[in-house]
Amino acid sequence: MTIRRMIKSDVDEVARIVAETGLWQRYGLDFEKARSRFFKGLENGAEIFVAELNGEIAGFLWFVQNGAFDRSGYVELIGVKKKFRNRGIGRRLMEFAETRNVDSIFLLVSDFNTEAQKFYRGLGYIKVGEIKDYVVQGITEFIFYKKVR
Numbered sequence: 001m002t003i004r005r006m007i008k009s010d011v012d013e014v015a016r017i018v019a020e021t022g023l024w025q026r027y028g029l030d031f032e033k034a035r036s037r038f039f040k041g042l043e044n045g046a047e048i049f050v051a052e053l054n055g056e057i058a059g060f061l062w063f064v065q066n067g068a069f070d071r072s073g074y075v076e077l078i079g080v081k082k083k084f085r086n087r088g089i090g091r092r093l094m095e096f097a098e099t100r101n102v103d104s105i106f107l108l109v110s111d112f113n114t115e116a117q118k119f120y121r122g123l124g125y126i127k128v129g130e131i132k133d134y135v136v137q138g139i140t141e142f143i144f145y146k147k148v149r
């Protein structure tokens with residue numbers, strides 16, 4: 001598996017991963033909205049990476065250096081294509097984020113997304129707070145944090 005910068009020709013495939021994931025449907029992020037968000041991100045020089053397995057995009061990571069408190073890294077989005085889940089790709093993407101010249105990483109995870117919470121906890125992230133109705137009314141965002149060095 002290789003991790004490389006996302007380029008414009010990857011956008012449709014990555015937007016398909018977003019669209020197939022029930023989680024993001026609750027945030028109104030359908031294929032078209034995901035597409036425009038990724039295009040905009042690339043145009044603004046965002047750090048978006050894809051994990052490629054035998055030439056196929058298996059997952060992606062959108063990372064923001066100093067994205068939390070102008071001090072810590074922030075994982076804006078991470079996703080693995082359904083057929084590639086539970087094969088260590090999400091872990092590799094998070095480990096990659098941890099090598100990006102940051103002391104610590106923050107991320108938000110939905111209260112109902114217990115599977116991702118288990119995933120993050122297994123990687124050493126701890127819940128340090130929560131924000132009610134932050135992104136979407138009725139969903140509480142859990143704030144997860146890890147000191148990486």
Ligand SMILES: CC(C)(COP(=O)(O)OP(=O)(O)OC[C@H]1O[C@@H](n2cnc3c(N)ncnc32)[C@H](O)[C@@H]1OP(=O)(O)O)[C@@H](O)C(=O)NCCC(=O)NCCS
Pocket residue numbers: 021023078079080081084085086087088089090091092108109110113114115116118119120122
């Ligand atoms: C969360 C997600 C990125 C994990 O990616 P993945 O490639 O399936 O995860 P990995 O195979 O690397 O798993 C790493 C560890 O987390 C654990 N884990 C992964 N998914 C899990 C789940 N659903 N329940 C419990 N543990 C889980 C694995 O058991 C593994 O532990 P191990 O290394 O001790 O065996 C992926 O499931 C996904 O894209 N989910 C939908 C989108 C999403 O929720 N994104 C996060 C939003 S905040």
